[in-house]
Amino acid sequence: MNARIGHAFSHAFSHARPGLGLILFVAMEASWIGALALTAEMMAAGAAHGYGLAALGFYPFGWLVLRLLEGGEVGERIAAAALAGAFLFALLVLIAVTPADRPERLAAFPDWLRTSAEAHRLVVLVVIAAFCFWRGALLARRGVDGPGVALGFQMGLIVLFLLFLAVAGIDRAVPGGIAFAAAFVICGLLALWAVRRARGGAGSASPAAAITAMAGVLVVAGGLAAIADPRVTEAFLAILAWLGGLIASLLDALFPPPSPQDFPDALMAPQGAAEAPRQRLDLTMPAWVRTLFAFFFFASMTYLVAMALMANLRALTNWLKGFSRTRDLAYDRSTIRFEGLRAFLAMLAGAARAVAANFRARIARWRARRREPFGARRAYRQLLGRLAGRGWPRRASETPRGYAARLKPHWRGAASDLDLLTRAYETERYGRKPVTPLREARLRIFWRKLRRSADALPYRQQEQR
Amino acid sequence: MSDGHEPASGATDDIGAVVRPAALRVIEAVERVMVGKRDTVTLLLVALFCEGHVLLEDIPGMGKTLMAKALARCLDGSFRRIQFTPDLLPSDVTGLNVFDQSTGAFRFRAGPILANVVLADEVNRATPRSQACMLEAMEERQVTVDGETHFLPRPFLVLATQNPVEQEGTFPLPEAQLDRFLMSIGHGYPSEAEEEAIVLRFERANPLDALVPVISGSELLRLQALCREVRVEESVRRYIVRVARATRDQAGVHLGASPRATQRLFAASQALAAIRGRSYVIPDDVRDLAVPVLAHRIVPATEARLRGRSREDLVRESLASVPVPVE
Numbered sequence: 001m002n003a004r005i006g007h008a009f010s011h012a013f014s015h016a017r018p019g020l021g022l023i024l025f026v027a028m029e030a031s032w033i034g035a036l037a038l039t040a041e042m043m044a045a046g047a048a049h050g051y052g053l054a055a056l057g058f059y060p061f062g063w064l065v066l067r068l069l070e071g072g073e074v075g076e077r078i079a080a081a082a083l084a085g086a087f088l089f090a091l092l093v094l095i096a097v098t099p100a101d102r103p104e105r106l107a108a109f110p111d112w113l114r115t116s117a118e119a120h121r122l123v124v125l126v127v128i129a130a131f132c133f134w135r136g137a138l139l140a141r142r143g144v145d146g147p148g149v150a151l152g153f154q155m156g157l158i159v160l161f162l163l164f165l166a167v168a169g170i171d172r173a174v175p176g177g178i179a180f181a182a183a184f185v186i187c188g189l190l191a192l193w194a195v196r197r198a199r200g201g202a203g204s205a206s207p208a209a210a211i212t213a214m215a216g217v218l219v220v221a222g223g224l225a226a227i228a229d230p231r232v233t234e235a236f237l238a239i240l241a242w243l244g245g246l247i248a249s250l251l252d253a254l255f256p257p258p259s260p261q262d263f264p265d266a267l268m269a270p271q272g273a274a275e276a277p278r279q280r281l282d283l284t285m286p287a288w289v290r291t292l293f294a295f296f297f298f299a300s301m302t303y304l305v306a307m308a309l310m311a312n313l314r315a316l317t318n319w320l321k322g323f324s325r326t327r328d329l330a331y332d333r334s335t336i337r338f339e340g341l342r343a344f345l346a347m348l349a350g351a352a353r354a355v356a357a358n359f360r361a362r363i364a365r366w367r368a369r370r371r372e373p374f375g376a377r378r379a380y381r382q383l384l385g386r387l388a389g390r391g392w393p394r395r396a397s398e399t400p401r402g403y404a405a406r407l408k409p410h411w412r413g414a415a416s417d418l419d420l421l422t423r424a425y426e427t428e429r430y431g432r433k434p435v436t437p438l439r440e441a442r443l444r445i446f447w448r449k450l451r452r453s454a455d456a457l458p459y460r461q462q463e464q465r
Numbered sequence: 466m467s468d469g470h471e472p473a474s475g476a477t478d479d480i481g482a483v484v485r486p487a488a489l490r491v492i493e494a495v496e497r498v499m500v501g502k503r504d505t506v507t508l509l510l511v512a513l514f515c516e517g518h519v520l521l522e523d524i525p526g527m528g529k530t531l532m533a534k535a536l537a538r539c540l541d542g543s544f545r546r547i548q549f550t551p552d553l554l555p556s557d558v559t560g561l562n563v564f565d566q567s568t569g570a571f572r573f574r575a576g577p578i579l580a581n582v583v584l585a586d587e588v589n590r591a592t593p594r595s596q597a598c599m600l601e602a603m604e605e606r607q608v609t610v611d612g613e614t615h616f617l618p619r620p621f622l623v624l625a626t627q628n629p630v631e632q633e634g635t636f637p638l639p640e641a642q643l644d645r646f647l648m649s650i651g652h653g654y655p656s657e658a659e660e661e662a663i664v665l666r667f668e669r670a671n672p673l674d675a676l677v678p679v680i681s682g683s684e685l686l687r688l689q690a691l692c693r694e695v696r697v698e699e700s701v702r703r704y705i706v707r708v709a710r711a712t713r714d715q716a717g718v719h720l721g722a723s724p725r726a727t728q729r730l731f732a733a734s735q736a737l738a739a740i741r742g743r744s745y746v747i748p749d750d751v752r753d754l755a756v757p758v759l760a761h762r763i764v765p766a767t768e769a770r771l772r773g774r775s776r777e778d779l780v781r782e783s784l785a786s787v788p789v790p791v792e
Contacts, residue, residue, distance in 0.1 A: 040687045381792040396788040399748040429791075431745035 514536030517647025542581030649761035700790035
């Protein structure tokens with residue numbers, strides 16, 4: 001058991017590397033802490049529960065911005081931008097709807113959203129569901145193993161959460177929450193069992209796959225529980241979402257996916273058996289913009305959380321010293337609200353500036369590529385990027401044919417298409433032959449086939465070039 | 466390295482469509498004599514098409530002389546063989562002026578070097594003085610006897626053989642002469658099946674006797690001109706230069722490849738691309754030729770020799786250090 005726990009921790013922290021990616025990830029994980037801290041505060045003080053989710057929104061928003069910065073296919077970036085917009089909308093809904101003492105701020109929202117708590121909850125649930133599925137799919141495809149970093153922070157979060165429970169206490173009976181937790185555990189076990197069965201007992205393909213399954217189960221169970229018991233608030237969903245992520249990470253660390261060495265013949269290994277490659281951030285924007293963005297993001301998160309914690313600590317200290325007769329956390333709500341909003345807007349300003357600066361260059365590149373006629377060079381370039389993302393980068397000293405020969409044993413289904421694309425690329429690149437309409441049509445056909453089958457290639461640990 | 470025939474994907478075009486069939490004719494003819502040596506024959510053709518000379522270096526009995534003879538038979542040109550021995554004189558190679566009593570004047574009697582294909586057998590057995598007499602012929606395609614210059618016929622190809630294991634009574638070729646060879650080839654032992662096929666092939670008659678020329682001298686000159694037209698894209702040209710230069714910076718190399726080596730690698734890549742049916746060079750052509758073209762030209766440092774790193778290993782390491790021009 002000790003060995004397993006040791007393995008879990010080594011799995012969790014082996015991925016933690018310095019760099020902007022890690023800072024962003026830390027900031028995003030810090031927002032979870034903020035979410036829970038504020039939620040617990042609000043619950044202890046008997047206040048409204050919207051702030052927890054407001055802070056929680058930083059996490060997906062930050063992740064989406066990170067995704068935008070990372071780059072990738074145009075479609076992916078558009079999807080990320082759309083989801084970021086959806087999250088922003090959800091956050092504004094929460095901020096605007098929750099304070100019932102400011103009716104003038106509700107005027108801009110439709111009635112169904114303004115008056116109905118269920119509609120309000122539904123919007124949040126739908127957005128979170130979309131995010132969970134999208135994030136899981138993205139992680140699974142890119143092989144990002146950020147959950148390792150997340151696990152470390154979540155460990156710290158347990159301590160924090162227990163501290164809050166001890167100080168504030170939650171004595172409300174929540175049958176809906178219990179039902180939700182039970183549904184989560186049962187559905188989670190079923191999902192894991194299904195994944196194992198589908199992979200011939202080989203376990204999940206990657207931490208990301210487990211997270212994806214858990215996130216899906218979480219949302220379904222959360223929706224059911226919310227319908228069953230109106231007292232299941234977003235705060236509980238936030239807490240249980242975090243628990244789900246934690247359990248998924250732990251399960252994945254304790255039962256790691258099989259490594260290629262477990263299979264004498266690589267072709268016999270179940271798809272995705274290889275360990276997911278480490279996250280490789282390739283942020284193409286200028287360094288100073290990146291630094292600014294990271295600073296804004298991290299500073300705003302730290303500020304928000306610190307404000308809440310300090311106010312709480314001050315109230316607790318007053319209570320313990322006898323200056324206050326109740327243990328209610330008597331912080332100034334309006335100050336918290338104002339400061340939180342200001343921090344959030346500061347973060348948005350930094351992010352918007354970063355995104356704008358990043359997109360200028362990206363749009364210019366995208367336009368240049370749009371002007372370039374479709375041909376083997378473009379297709380080959382996209383294929384290289386796609387394969388590199390799956391852990392199969394071309395070595396610098398490798399020729400296109402050498403690269404194809406190395407890939408073929410692992411990619412048997414696409415060997416002939418890969419050969420065709422490689423030769424077409426050579427003709428266009430080194431022979432400077434123009435693309436004829438007939439050749440372009442043929443190229444499009446086998447490029448489409450290649451693109452589809454490239455997504456089925458197993459992930460592979462990045463090798464040193 | 467195979468001749469790497471391109472499948473019908475549109476890659477074969479004008480130059481390739483002319484050069485490749487001719488190359489295949491020669492390869493098939495030589496293969497009636499030689500068993501399982503297609504890679505070596507392809508390299509010989511590369512040398513032939515880019516006017517280079519070849520050093521066949523292998524242990525005795527591996528078919529070096531037979532291969533040279535077979536190739537010479539396939540060409541419709543003159544063929545001479547020079548057996549290099551320690552007592553060979555330069556005039557035995559280049560020819561000399563003899564006094565003609567009937568005319569009362571000196572007349573040039575051409576040596577065996579004045580032929581289209583010259584087989585210099587066991588070239589390292591001759592003294593350095595006799596070996597040096599071939600320098601002018603190989604590089605400038607002319608010989609000078611008693612101050613009079615005689616031009617060699619075109620095409621002109623020297624196929625020299627040498628035995629690497631017999632050190633007794635040999636004179637290793639100096640670097641200057643090695644540099645004049647386009648490539649050095651050694652093909653090693655045949656497989657079991659190939660050896661059995663060799664026995665069967667020579668069971669009754671020598672297939673060499675049945676070989677007839679499949680390519681004329683004028684056609685060969687035209688093919689050589691076509692090979693020089695093969696396109697070398699700018700990035701590939703830079704790649705060739707970088708590969709050659711990398712041998713100079715390579716740890717364990719005392720003396721790297723010369724600019725002549727760069728130029729020869731360039732020409733050889735063009736010829737190989739044409740033989741493979743293309744009108745443009747790709748990085749694979751360069752990689753396939755780097756070892757045969759560069760290895761014999763570099764001088765390993767003592768440390769590398771002591772560590773057992775061969776010249777071929779050093780060239781391969783240099784290749785691995787140069788990025789291939791891809792997107």
